[in-house]
Amino acid sequence: MNAHPGDLLSGMLDGELTPGEVAGVRAHLEACPDCQRELDRISETRTLVRDLPAVDPPFGFYERMVRPRYRWARAGVAALAGAAAVSVGVMAFAAPREPHVTPHVAQLVDAHTASASTSGDPISEMTPAAAPVSFKR
Amino acid sequence: MAGEGAPTWEEVARSHGRFLYTVAYRLTGNREDAEDLVQEVLLRVRRGLQTYQPGSMEGWLSRIATNAFLDEIRRRKRRPEDLLPDDPDWVLPPTAGADEALAAEVLPDDVHAALQRLPEDFRAAVVLCDVVGQSYQEISASLQIPVGTVRSRIHRGRAMLREVLTAA
Amino acid sequence: MRKRIVGLAAVAAVLIGPAPLARASTERDPLDEARQAAEQTPFSGSVTLQWREASVLHEDKLTVKGAHGTLLAQGGRSAMAVGSERLIYNPGNGWQELWPAGLGSPGRPALADTYDVRPAGVDRVAGYATDVVDVLKAGVVRERLDLEVATKLLLRRQQFDTRGVLERAFTFEQLQIGDPSMTAPTTPPASKSAAPKALSAGDVPSSDREPTRLAAGYRRLGAYEQGGVVQLVYSDGLYDLSLFQQQGGLDSGDLPAASRPTSLGGHHAWAFSWPGGEGIVWTAGRNVYTLVGDVPRDELTTVAASVPVQRSTSVAHRLRQACRTLVESFTGGF
Numbered sequence: 001m002n003a004h005p006g007d008l009l010s011g012m013l014d015g016e017l018t019p020g021e022v023a024g025v026r027a028h029l030e031a032c033p034d035c036q037r038e039l040d041r042i043s044e045t046r047t048l049v050r051d052l053p054a055v056d057p058p059f060g061f062y063e064r065m066v067r068p069r070y071r072w073a074r075a076g077v078a079a080l081a082g083a084a085a086v087s088v089g090v091m092a093f094a095a096p097r098e099p100h101v102t103p104h105v106a107q108l109v110d111a112h113t114a115s116a117s118t119s120g121d122p123i124s125e126m127t128p129a130a131a132p133v134s135f136k137r
Numbered sequence: 138m139a140g141e142g143a144p145t146w147e148e149v150a151r152s153h154g155r156f157l158y159t160v161a162y163r164l165t166g167n168r169e170d171a172e173d174l175v176q177e178v179l180l181r182v183r184r185g186l187q188t189y190q191p192g193s194m195e196g197w198l199s200r201i202a203t204n205a206f207l208d209e210i211r212r213r214k215r216r217p218e219d220l221l222p223d224d225p226d227w228v229l230p231p232t233a234g235a236d237e238a239l240a241a242e243v244l245p246d247d248v249h250a251a252l253q254r255l256p257e258d259f260r261a262a263v264v265l266c267d268v269v270g271q272s273y274q275e276i277s278a279s280l281q282i283p284v285g286t287v288r289s290r291i292h293r294g295r296a297m298l299r300e301v302l303t304a305a
Numbered sequence: 306m307r308k309r310i311v312g313l314a315a316v317a318a319v320l321i322g323p324a325p326l327a328r329a330s331t332e333r334d335p336l337d338e339a340r341q342a343a344e345q346t347p348f349s350g351s352v353t354l355q356w357r358e359a360s361v362l363h364e365d366k367l368t369v370k371g372a373h374g375t376l377l378a379q380g381g382r383s384a385m386a387v388g389s390e391r392l393i394y395n396p397g398n399g400w401q402e403l404w405p406a407g408l409g410s411p412g413r414p415a416l417a418d419t420y421d422v423r424p425a426g427v428d429r430v431a432g433y434a435t436d437v438v439d440v441l442k443a444g445v446v447r448e449r450l451d452l453e454v455a456t457k458l459l460l461r462r463q464q465f466d467t468r469g470v471l472e473r474a475f476t477f478e479q480l481q482i483g484d485p486s487m488t489a490p491t492t493p494p495a496s497k498s499a500a501p502k503a504l505s506a507g508d509v510p511s512s513d514r515e516p517t518r519l520a521a522g523y524r525r526l527g528a529y530e531q532g533g534v535v536q537l538v539y540s541d542g543l544y545d546l547s548l549f550q551q552q553g554g555l556d557s558g559d560l561p562a563a564s565r566p567t568s569l570g571g572h573h574a575w576a577f578s579w580p581g582g583e584g585i586v587w588t589a590g591r592n593v594y595t596l597v598g599d600v601p602r603d604e605l606t607t608v609a610a611s612v613p614v615q616r617s618t619s620v621a622h623r624l625r626q627a628c629r630t631l632v633e634s635f636t637g638g639f
Contacts, residue, residue, distance in 0.1 A: 006292065007288045007289045007291070007292035007293070008288075009292065010288060010291050010292035010295060011273075011288050011292075014266060014272075014273065014291070016272065016273045016288065041299055042292065042295050042296065042299070044239060044299075045295045045296075045298050045299045045302070046267060046295055048243055048248045048298075048302075049248060049252070049263060049267035049268065049295075049298070050267045050268075051245075052163065052245050052248055052249065052267075052268060053245060054155060054156070054159045055155075055158060055159045055162045055163075055171075056155060056158075057154060057155060057158040057172075058168055058172075060566065061154065061158065061172065062150060062154060062573065063566030063573065064172060064176075065150045065154065065172075065175065065176065065179060103549065103551060103555075103586055103593055103595045105577065105584065105586070105595065107532075108534070108536075108547070108549050108584075108595050108597055109579055109581070109582075109584065109597055110393060110403055111403065111501060111529075111531060111536055111547065112536070112545070112546075112547035112582075112597040112598070113384075113391075113403075113581055113599075114391035114393075114403035114404035114501075115404060115410075115411055115501075115527075115529065115536070115538055115545065115547065116538075116544075116545035116547070116598075116599060117386065117391065118389045118391070118404060118409070118410035118411070119410050119411060119412060119413045119540065119545060120336050120340065120413070120543075120545070121336045121339040121340050121343060121459050121462075122340060122343050122344075122376055122386045123339070123343045123369060123371070123376060123378075123458075123459060123475075124339075124459055124462045124475040125581070125599065126376065126378060126384050126386050126391070127352060127354065127367060127369055127378040127384065127475065128354055128356070128475075128579070128580035128581030128582075129378070129382075129384040129393060129581060130367050130378040130379055130380040130381065130382055130383055130384040131354055131365040131367055131380040131381055131580040132380070132381045132382050132395075133563075133578075133579040133580065
């Protein structure tokens with residue numbers, strides 16, 4: 001009989017062999033129970049991996065994707081990116097096309113405080129504006 | 138060019154995030170590294186470091202993910218990876234002895250753990266084939282190795298998985 | 306200071322229970338009285354601000370003084386009120402006009418429309434005797450005010466959320482209610498660039514996108530425009546909320562540093578706090594919404610959830626758009 005097919009067994013399971021190669025493997029298997037058992041075992045293992053379920057990302061995953069932390073080293077990537085400094089906080093997937101806006105939160109808060117304090121008690125409503133909070137990253 | 142209702146990056150990440158996370162989790166074995174790998178993929182995509190190849194979006198993302206994964210593995214190892222010989226002519230001898238059967242119930246967790254026992258190059262090939270569903274040709278392009286090597290790695294990866302699962 | 310905090314916590318605990326005093330609701334508006342007092346009474350003192358950020362209670366100390374209709378608060382930066390004009394001083398940026406005098410005030414609906422006002426005894430703050438007034442919404446005390454007995458100047462203000470937990474407090478630690486010879490702080494020249502201007506109802510008609518009413522009794526009072534951003538002002542008689550809408554995608558790199566990712570009706574949102582109140586930013590469709598108010602976090606979330614937003618198009622359509630956008634971004638190479 002011809003040589004044991006070896007990794008051709010996986011090739012056959014994955015549909016990657018030519019019809020000629022498949023015929024050769026089948027011919028071998030008819031005469032070789034060891035390879036037939038091998039095929040069964042490999043097939044069983046292949047099915048186990050193929051049956052692995054999709055994994056749901058943990059809570060907060062999408063928010064973390066938007067504001068990445070980048071723990072992995074950037075050595076290779078930095079070299080490829082060249083001198084261009086890219087803010088790690090910005091993940092504009094279609095950046096060249098989609099207009100992005102920035103809510104300048106500090107300014108919006110100031111605008112709100114100004115208008116609100118004209119209607120109520122100015123001391124208690126205006127004073128907090130003098131205790132600034134850093135909104136910038 | 139964003140058309141009416143064009144999604145933000147966040148929305149696209151949502152469409153493929155679960156897929157990417159699954160691939161990353163199977164490659165890295167743990168949730169923290171999986172998140173880092175997905176972030177690395179997004180970074181590479183955004184920087185356009187790999188030109189888009191026509192074909193499936195998930196296939197393209199998987200390719201980036203696997204390469205990012207292997208780059209990180211190589212960076213972490215101080216010595217060149219101690220691989221098993223990659224000789225395509227080397228075949229596994231059919232086991233003539235005891236015919237070990239798998240346990241009656243093999244849980245996905247067991248399979249996941251066994252996958253992590255594989256050397257990374259073998260794990261990558263098996264994940265691309267059986268988790269992502271790429272063809273040998275696509276895997277060959279993703280990993281930049283000949284198709285014969287792809288087949289060999291997948292087959293030996295499966296055999297190693299089998300050994301780990303039966304030994305348990 | 307620690308004693309003060311413990312005291313406030315004890316007050317908060319009491320408020321959760323049934324009100325001990327007989328209901329004696331009046332039509333008076335203590336904050337209106339306080340505002341008039343602030344415009345007329347010369348005073349000078351130091352103030353402690355307490356404000357909640359998620360589970361942390363922050364404290365800041367500032368000085369405040371006023372006379373003849375001009376007020377000046379100083380801390381990390383300075384804020385000034387001259388009549389209805391509002392000015393802010395940022396170190397390195399000089400004075401800037403936030404609100405021009407001619408704009409007047411958006412006004413507020415009557416406090417009694419939504420709130421009950423109830424006397425709650427007497428106390429002492431910074432050495433002055435005060436009348437204590439509780440302001441209730443739906444039977445829950447939301448604010449406790451200490452008004453100086455003689456002048457009605459607001460010496461302490463405590464804000465509670467719907468569960469009675471202290472959210473924010475403004476308290477005079479040292480105070481001198483002075484004589485009429487106290488001079489008003491000098492009004493500085495301020496840059497008036499990009500000052501807000503009022504929009505008429507015709508500019509911002511009532512529609513699904515610009516509602517006239519939101520949850521929890523908030524009614525729209527006015528609309529203003531500044532630097533291309535429209536600000537809709539809502540009030541329930543006690544608090545004001547400002548709703549800002551901007552068209553486009555969110556550049557999340559500019560979100561507040563300490564913002565907390567959250568979700569609002571299925572949309573990604575980011576919540577943040579500052580000494581004067583709470584804010585929330587969210588995106589829906591192609592718009593970025595920011596809702597800001599001097600209210601507790603739970604109330605802000607309730608109201609934010611009631612803001613009608615543009616519905617996005619179908620998932621399949623967006624996916625096709627995404628693929629097309631992706632292909633067009635990357636073919637042609639980088």
